[in-house]
Amino acid sequence: MPLPWIVVFFPWAAAVVLMALPRLRLAAAVNLGASAVSLLLALLLVNMPDGEQGWTRVDALNQPLLLLSAIIGLTTSVYSYGQIEAKGFDPLRLRAYHGAYQVFMGAQALALLADNMGVMWVAIEIATMASVTMVAVHGTAAATEAAWKFFILCGVGIALALFGTVILYMAAQPVIGHGDVGLSWSALRAVASRCDPGLLNLAFVFLLVGYGTKAGLVPRHFWLPDAEAEGPVSISAVLSGLLLNAAMSAVLRAETIVRAHPGAIPPGPFLMALGLASVLLASFSLWRRRDVRRLFAWSSIQHMGLAAFAFGMGGAMGNLAGLLHLLGHSLTKSAVFFGVGMATRLKASQKIAAIGGLASSHPALGWSLVVAIAAVAGLPPFALFASEFLLLTEAVTRWWWLALPLGLGVFIAVAAKVNVVQQLCLGDATPDAIAPPGRLAFLTTLGPIWVHLLLALVLGAALPAGGAAMLARAAELLK
Amino acid sequence: MTYGQLPYDIAHLLGGAMLLLSFVLLYQRRVQAVINAFAMQGAVLAMAAAWQGAMQSAPELYLTALVAFTAKAVLIPLALRAIVRRLNLHRAVETALGIGASMMAGVAVVALAILVALPITTGARAIAREDLALALSVVLLGMLMMITRRNAISQVVGLMSLENGLVLAAVGVAGMPLVVELSTAALVLVVFVVAGVFVFQIRERFDSVDTGAFAANHGEDAFEPEPEEASTAPPGAPPAAQRGDAG
Numbered sequence: 001m002p003l004p005w006i007v008v009f010f011p012w013a014a015a016v017v018l019m020a021l022p023r024l025r026l027a028a029a030v031n032l033g034a035s036a037v038s039l040l041l042a043l044l045l046v047n048m049p050d051g052e053q054g055w056t057r058v059d060a061l062n063q064p065l066l067l068l069s070a071i072i073g074l075t076t077s078v079y080s081y082g083q084i085e086a087k088g089f090d091p092l093r094l095r096a097y098h099g100a101y102q103v104f105m106g107a108q109a110l111a112l113l114a115d116n117m118g119v120m121w122v123a124i125e126i127a128t129m130a131s132v133t134m135v136a137v138h139g140t141a142a143a144t145e146a147a148w149k150f151f152i153l154c155g156v157g158i159a160l161a162l163f164g165t166v167i168l169y170m171a172a173q174p175v176i177g178h179g180d181v182g183l184s185w186s187a188l189r190a191v192a193s194r195c196d197p198g199l200l201n202l203a204f205v206f207l208l209v210g211y212g213t214k215a216g217l218v219p220r221h222f223w224l225p226d227a228e229a230e231g232p233v234s235i236s237a238v239l240s241g242l243l244l245n246a247a248m249s250a251v252l253r254a255e256t257i258v259r260a261h262p263g264a265i266p267p268g269p270f271l272m273a274l275g276l277a278s279v280l281l282a283s284f285s286l287w288r289r290r291d292v293r294r295l296f297a298w299s300s301i302q303h304m305g306l307a308a309f310a311f312g313m314g315g316a317m318g319n320l321a322g323l324l325h326l327l328g329h330s331l332t333k334s335a336v337f338f339g340v341g342m343a344t345r346l347k348a349s350q351k352i353a354a355i356g357g358l359a360s361s362h363p364a365l366g367w368s369l370v371v372a373i374a375a376v377a378g379l380p381p382f383a384l385f386a387s388e389f390l391l392l393t394e395a396v397t398r399w400w401w402l403a404l405p406l407g408l409g410v411f412i413a414v415a416a417k418v419n420v421v422q423q424l425c426l427g428d429a430t431p432d433a434i435a436p437p438g439r440l441a442f443l444t445t446l447g448p449i450w451v452h453l454l455l456a457l458v459l460g461a462a463l464p465a466g467g468a469a470m471l472a473r474a475a476e477l478l479k
Numbered sequence: 480m481t482y483g484q485l486p487y488d489i490a491h492l493l494g495g496a497m498l499l500l501s502f503v504l505l506y507q508r509r510v511q512a513v514i515n516a517f518a519m520q521g522a523v524l525a526m527a528a529a530w531q532g533a534m535q536s537a538p539e540l541y542l543t544a545l546v547a548f549t550a551k552a553v554l555i556p557l558a559l560r561a562i563v564r565r566l567n568l569h570r571a572v573e574t575a576l577g578i579g580a581s582m583m584a585g586v587a588v589v590a591l592a593i594l595v596a597l598p599i600t601t602g603a604r605a606i607a608r609e610d611l612a613l614a615l616s617v618v619l620l621g622m623l624m625m626i627t628r629r630n631a632i633s634q635v636v637g638l639m640s641l642e643n644g645l646v647l648a649a650v651g652v653a654g655m656p657l658v659v660e661l662s663t664a665a666l667v668l669v670v671f672v673v674a675g676v677f678v679f680q681i682r683e684r685f686d687s688v689d690t691g692a693f694a695a696n697h698g699e700d701a702f703e704p705e706p707e708e709a710s711t712a713p714p715g716a717p718p719a720a721q722r723g724d725a726g
């Protein structure tokens with residue numbers, strides 16, 4: 001079996017085992033072990049040469065995203081290991097939680113690796129169903145509502161994406177003929193210039209709206225704040241870290257096909273418009289949030305908007321900025337969610353007003369969260385600073401009048417995050433609602449946070465030559 | 480192939496029947512009638528898939544037809560009936576958009592689908608482009624139904640009807656790869672939603688299957704108007720308890 005298939009099927013095999021394990025510690029440890037093996041497999045995959053294996057392909061675009069997802073998968077399992085006891089899951093929920101986690105990991109890996117657009121669609125569908133299960137796992141009224149909203153909106157989204165996929169084949173059919181090759185990304189891209197441009201436009205609209213829903217782009221972002229606020233924190237980390245990236249990569253694959261036809265309407269401006277709308281709406285919404293996890297979910301919408309804008313501008317620089325932004329956002333946002341998860345557990349509330357003065361009451365957690373929020377706000381020296389700097393300079397040189405609203409959105413969002421740092425971490429401490437949890441819970445929170453921050457620092461300030469070359473090749477691939 | 484040839488006419492007839500049933504779904508107010516109309520649409524979809532299988536001499540489409548018939552014309556309607564009985568909804572009257580208004584919105588949506596689909600597919604074969612226009616109309620009418628309905632079961636039926644449109648599009652494109660796999664995967668999604676309604680018993684939890692009742696649980700302080708509420712609960716939606724859905 002080719003390595004990319006193992007990367008997909010290994011977590012699914014682990015999911016089957018996990019669904020059979022009733023014991024809490026054991027299941028959490030097996031989950032951790034499975035994620036560690038997945039990381040090793042991803043490291044092997046990153047060193048593979050580009051190539052296709054039937055329905056999957058390995059290229060510079062999915063290698064960095066896959067490595068990132070394996071890293072975040074492992075750190076999230078570490079975090080989950082330390083927090084799972086406090087959840088008080090019954091055996092059924094425990095099995096559903098761990099099983100769905102590994103199903104999700106396999107499905108999002110398949111979504112990144114798929115060459116066949118139909119297989120990619122199925123992968124995103126499986127990832128959606130697994131994440132709905134994880135969001136609903138608490139079983140509270142709010143969690144059920146969040147899961148329902150998530151499912152109905154994303155269900156329509158992926159249905160529209162399938163329609164787009166059918167139309168894409170319809171456009172290519174006279175040129176490409178019958179057989180599985182008709183949905184292959186590389187084959188479609190090669191023949192796109194001879195396809196019917198009208199059908200390509202129609203297909204792109206459906207694919208953008210469909211996968212754009214999953215990527216959290218305005219105006220179909222409604223599910224994201226609920227889903228990230230109500231499920232377990234580890235789910236918020238993988239949703240914002242991985243699912244959004246997988247959906248964005250699907251949008252990009254569709255975009256490159258349509259862009260290959262000179263007569264089709266250029267897809268870039270659509271991405272830029274949705275991206276700019278997301279950035280502006282989200283940055284204003286950040287100021288009105290009272291729930292800390294909703295606030296950071298809105299911040300995900302803002303960052304996906306920035307990435308969409310960067311990919312919409314295109315060119316080597318725009319694509320590089322977009323990729324760096326996806327990677328940096330996943331790392332820093334999941335670090336923030338780990339810290340926020342610990343804080344909400346200590347205070348037994350997600351209200352910002354109930355969480356205050358973390359830096360004085362829990363210095364290690366408080367200061368880690370200060371740094372993590374600074375990183376997610378795009379302050380130097382972390383990756384998001386580098387990507388936003390690239391993005392804004394590129395925007396200024398090409399469309400200065402668009403850079404103004406974009407810069408305004410970024411500025412408002414930074415200010416909102418500085419504001420929330422002051423409320424959460426500085427100032428007077430609010431009383432803890434529970435007795436301090438053991439060392440394990442703190443270590444499994446702080447360890448992942450600092451690993452992520454370190455990686456974001458490397459990505460932003462000292463990217464090794466190999467990594468830079470890979471990102472440059474990926475940007476080239478998207479041109 | 481063009482008008483007057485039997486294979487073409489029958490394919491059109493079946494596609495047209497699906498569109499007609501989408502309109503029926505749009506204005507029906509009783510939950511049971513909605514489920515019946517959906518079952519009929521599923522049966523017509525199965526016939527359309529089988530007919531395309533015969534026309535394109537693609538035997539795998541018979542499998543799609545069989546799966547569609549078993550699931551959408553028999554099993555899912557039975558499951559939905561069971562849910563309706565269990566939640567005691569069988570006499571419920573739903574305040575959807577008025578019949579006139581929904582019909583006009585539906586006609587506008589179909590006109591939009593035709594305006595979008597026909598001009599850009601002039602290169603494609605006549606049957607493919609008209610199938611696309613029909614399928615796009617069914618998809619958009621399914622979305623319209625999801626927007627105008629407030630009851631969770633009707634919304635799920637809207638999603639399933641939308642998915643029927645997808646399958647109609649997929650079987651209409653000759654040589655579509657993975658057509659059986661994709662239509663089955665789409666069906667799994669639909670079954671998952673139905674299972675969600677069944678497992679969560681949304682009515683018991685919220686005392687209503689009216690998704691408008693969710694508004695109370697948006698996770699933030701009640702005085703703060705939430706932008707995301709707009710998707711599920713426009714202001715002024717009557718509380719379900721006042722709507723005589725207790726049977």
